[in-house]
Amino acid sequence: MVQHESSKVEFKREYSDTIRRSVIAFANSDGGCIIVGIADDGEVYGVADVDVTLSRIASTIRDSILPDVTLFTRCDPEIMDGKKVIRIDVQRGTARPYYWKEKGIRPEGVFVRQGASSVPASPAAILQMIGESGEGRYEEARSFNQDLTFTQTAAFFRKRGLAFGKAQMQTLHFIGNDGMYSNLAWMLSDQCVHSIKLAVFEGAEKSVFRDRRELSGSLLKQVADAYEFIDRLNRTRSDFQGLDRVDSRDYPPEAIREGLLNLVVHRDYSFSAASLISLFEDRLEMISVGGLLPGIQLSDIELGVSVLRNRNLADVFYRLRLIEAYGTGLLKIRECYRGAPQQPVLAVSDNAFKLTLYNRNRLAADNQAAAPAAPRLASEREQAVLRLIARKGRVTRKDVESECDIAVGTAVNLLRAMLDKRMIVKVGLGKNTAYRSKD
Structure with a gap:
């Protein structure tokens, strides 16, 4: 028997609740064993009442650690130096990160092995474990933050006469099979850390700021707030055709709406960068991280092909009737600009995309100015x-x-x-x- 502690072995002179910290650390790392009845220096003291201690250990592992780690643990009595001890073998778990139920998925509740010690995991390590245990999509992985509220999202559901309770959360994949909130829930919670930044510039260059905002909270609220902000600046030009007055907005409201929905639904939320919206005198730009998915080309998107990066998020928007049909957003935007001298432009890089909408009234005014005009007194x-x-x-x-x-x-x-x-x-x-x- 090894008579010293290591990254794979830990001694406990007697049972205490700190055993759960060691079990969590081994399950989150490469596994190991805990031996109850041996002091830190390797001296064997034994366990007075093995049956009672075994029961307490089993209860602690079952009731205070999430997700369920019992399938990866085994407790057995052994004889060492003529004394009874208890050996707890812990395998590396498949649903990491494991954490102390009362503390949640945060450093004070998630532990890993560091040498012969069990220490709090760093936020970066926790996120890495969450990513490794996910099902391949960010929105489906377990949320780092489990203390979530949904005041803003619930208001959207109420406004549309839709129920929003635990059953709906499970159906919409806010809650995973493990009973924990997913990243989708985090994205639509009041605590969402992903944001949209808006900036208004004077002229056609990013040299002079006129105004700026950063929107936070549920992605649903961010879309609504972004639309309201842009709409306030979306001026109306009035012309007369005979006796009829014709009003025209700088940017078609439907194009702005579709652009915002695409900005949010198709974003890659595994990146921490904010989505950017820039309003100039002559154009509106929307930039978001997340290039095209493998096998898809820009020409496919322009034809109406829809391959969703965030399928569950899109389903929520569809349920709320914010999205009518997948793959129609860009087509609707182009329809809004039919006959305009400058068409919308969608540019895509490896890790981002940018939609540019041009100011129709500015274009019309420029074209009018280019034409010779009779002098006016x-x-x-x-x-x-x-x-x-x-x-x-x-x-x-x-x-x-x-x-x-x-x-x-x-x-x-x-x-x-x-x-x-x-x-x-x-x-x-x-x-x-x-x-x-x-x-």
Whole structure:
């Protein structure tokens, strides 16, 4: 018999609850044995009541360690130096990480062997074990965080008249066969660590920030918040065709919606990088990690082929009627831009993809500006605005109201007419909107 402790052997002079820490460590590492009745220095003391101690050990292993590790343990009494001891053999488990039930899947509850000691596992080691024990897809692996709440996701289900209880969670794969939350549950929980970052830039380059946001929480809420943020900045241009007024948004709302859904559903969540949305004066870019799946080419995607990286996540969106049919997103986006001079562009690299939507009103204005136009005489109010700009450099709508002594609606129409005549240009967004001379 080996009379010293090692990475595979540990001594316990008597039974204590710390035995579970050693069992967990061996099951998470390469296996080993625990011998109860031997001191750390190798001296054999024996076990006074073997039957009672065996029962306590079995109860501790069965009741305080998850997932069930009993299939990988065996407890037997032995005689050493004429005294009764108990040998606990532990094999490396197949459902790692094993953890102390009361502590959960975190360093204080997950242990590994380090030399002759059982020590808390690092977060990186825990994640690696989770990945190794998964079924090949990130969304199906056991979540690192088991303290999850679903306030935001439950609200989406209620809004659509759908039940959202434990039975639905199991059906939708929020809960795995081991009774634990999956990464899908983590992604749709209030504690989701994956995020969407939005940025608004002045002009067509990433040189001057106008605004920025970072969205967190359930992926469902992130999609809704991202759409609301973009929609507030999605301006409307009004034209008249005869007696009819025709309103046109910078970006088709349906294209934005489909782009956001694709951004979230097809992302590779095994990467920690955030999804990025950038809004420029002339375009909207959506960038997410996760290239094409093996065997799929960009031309296949453009034809409507749908191969889901996150099948269960897509099923949740389908259940909530956010997705109508798989593989139609890009086709819907292109339909929104039918006849537009600049079509949406989908670019794919090995580990990321980018969807670019172009500002339709900006394109129309640029095309109109390129065409020769008859000179127009400025009205008295327009001349007053131009003189005001000459004095101040740039003016706001309120400046125009005061200078011309006109109401809000009249000032808006005046400035819109001057923009259409290309007498002035608009700078800034939202509350920072101003107007300056075209030259």
